Amino acid sequence: MSTLWTRRSVLTAVGAGAAAALGIELVRNEDWSRAFVDGAERLTLRTQRLILAKRPLAREFSQAEVSAHFPVNGSRVAPGADYQRMVESGFRDWRLRVHGLVRQPLALSLQDLKRLAMRSQITMHACDEGWNAIGQWGGVPLGLLLTMAGVVASAKYVVFHCLDKKDSNGEFYYESLDLFDAYHPQTILAYEMNGKPLPVGHGAPLRLRVETQIGYKNAKYVDRVEVVDRLTGFGKGRGGWWEDSDNALWYAGQ
Amino acid sequence: MDLSGNLTDETYRHPLPVRLWHWLTAATVLGLLFTGICILNVHPRLYWGEVGNEGTAAVVGLDPAGPAVAGHAAPAVLNIGHAKFDVTGITGVPFDYGNDGTYFMIFNAPESWHFGGLRAWHFALAWVLVTAAAAYAVYLLLSRRLGRMWLPTSAQLAPAAIRRDFWQHLTLRRADDRQYNLLQKLAYLAVLGLLLPLMVLTGLTMSNAVTLRFPELFTLFGGRESARTLHALFAALMILFILVHVFQSFVAGIVNQLGAMLTGYYRLHKETP
Structure with missing residues (x-):
């Protein structure tokens, strides 16, 4: 037909x-992909901060709704004989350190932590894989520890250094939050699960509960809390183990 | 080139915003479906209600049915309600996540694609979809295209016309193409006005931060896992729409249809007496 080459x-x-070529390049080119995905992450963060401005609380459930089975995911135990000895001694000699951009670094035993104001909450843990479970968590509000340590004005993030490794030759697990989520009233460092001391599978001696974000942000086996002004310098600098190794989103409120 | 009949007048049917939106959304939806299926495959079980995990019953689920034997496909069972179907070797090979267990993957995304990265893409594409759909909805209203082209006319709603429209679809005969036919209009309205918003809302019900502010979403969809199940169901409906949409383009004359969505110009068919 003659009209074909008009x-x-x-x-x-x-x-x-040209549009198709641009689209393919967006997927293929790592720099473009990263810019696109990071841009969307910033947009999500800003939008969700807007709707969370009044700091609403996550739903809390009744005792009857606690899941009979709460899957153990990620690491099942931290490696090494030192950790085994800590478990056997009930973490008697272990200390949680809070340090970095703080006026007064802390070193607190499990007993010290239990003497502080305890927050208990029955909340839903939602894994990014798609499953969820409801559990009761008891622990110290992170905001309380940060206030005790005196966060300096230049601080922006809180990094959680953990005792576990996702693969035996790899780096120790770590995660991070910004101060908004760190100070959320339901963000706690839990030493208790379902009324009992936190089991090894769920991250003894201490795990983070951050109800504003998804599963992998809730670091287990927390050993050290470091207050920083930037996330570069830890792992690959993307703010967490999954973020570094699996391109997982650092802000996981989605 | 057109094999489908006698063509007469050319009409400018799809202005540039329509064409841009159509192709951008086509690419975005395909990307969302693809990344969505990859995400579902990591935990291929769907639940009803608030809670769902390996310890609770699934509405639909792909589960291992015994230990894998070297050199053979691992036994797998598909559960739909109480019915069990042996799908060994059909639904793909198991993928060992090490600590995180073994899952049966319909489509095994290579590890180098990164599960976390696929999720990040899913949410980034969702922003594109929502932004483009919102802009398009505004365009449809302001340009009055919604009233002119999308809303059924009273003539189309006459019982005889409805019967004729159904009959034409069932017999795969081309409808009068001076305007969108009734079922076409209803399909577009349902997809843009109902299915798309429902996909977005069920997706947002899986967001911790969004549901902190809008816990009503849980009530609306009957719980977090119900929302996930509905999200998958709506995705399946979206796939169905795409298949029918493409099939209909072939019935109506793919060269003319595709050409119109690219150039804007549509060649009308002579009315058959």
Whole structure:
């Protein structure tokens, strides 16, 4: 048909071809992909901060709703004989350190932590894989520890250094939050689960509960809390183990 | 080139915003479906209600049915309600996540694609979809295209016309193409006005931060896991729409249809007496 090679169809073909090439390059080019995905992450963070401005609380459930089975995910235990000895001694000689950009670094035993104001909450843990479970968590509000340590004005993030490794030759697990989520009233360092001391599978001696974000942000086996002004310098600098190794989103409020 | 009949007048049917939106959304939806299926495959069990995990019953689930034997496909069972179907070797091979257990993958995304990265893409594409759909909805209203092209006319709603429209679809005969036909209009309205918002809302019900502010979403969809199950169901409906949409383009004349969505110009068919 003579109309096949009109000016219109040639222009259309050029335009459509260019658009398709750009789309393919967006997926293929790592820098472009990262810019696109990081841009969307910032947009999500800003939007969700807007709707969370009044700091609403996550739903809390009744005792009857606590899941009979709460899957153990990620690491099942921290490696090494030192950890085994800590478990056997009930973490008697272990200390949680809070340090970095603080006026008064802390070193607190499990007993010290239990003497502080305890917050108990029955909340839903939602894994990014798609499953969830409801559990009761008891622990110290992170905000209380940060206030005790006196966070300096330049601080922006809190990094959680953990005792576990996702693979035996790899780096220790770590995670991080910004101060907004760190000071959320339901963000706690839990030493108790379902009324009992936190089991090894769920991250003894201490695990983070951050109800504003998804499963992998809730670091287990927390050993050290470091207050920082930037996330570079830890792992690959993306703010957490999954973020570094699996391109997982650092802000996981989605 | 057109094999589908006698063509007469050309009409400018799809202005540039329509065409841009159509192709951008087509690419975005395909990307969302693809990343969505990859995400579902990591935990291929769907639940009803608030809670769902390996310890609770699934509405639909793909489960291992015994230990894997070297050199053979691992036994797998598909549960739909109480019915069990042996799908060994059909639904793909097990993928060992080490600590995180073994899952049966319909489609095994290579590890180098990164599960976390696929999720990040899913949410980034969702922003594109929502932004483009919102802009398009505004365009449809302001340009009055919604009233002119999308809303059924009173003539189309006459019982005889409805019967004729159904009959034409069932017999795969081309409808009068001077305007969108009734079922076409209803399909577009349902997808953009109902299915898309429901996909977005069920997706947002899986967001910790969004549901902190809008816990009503849980009530609306009957719980977090119900929302996930509905999200998968709506995705399946979206796939169905795409299949029918493409099939209909072939019935109506793919060259003319595709050409119109690229150049804007549609060639009307001579009315058959």
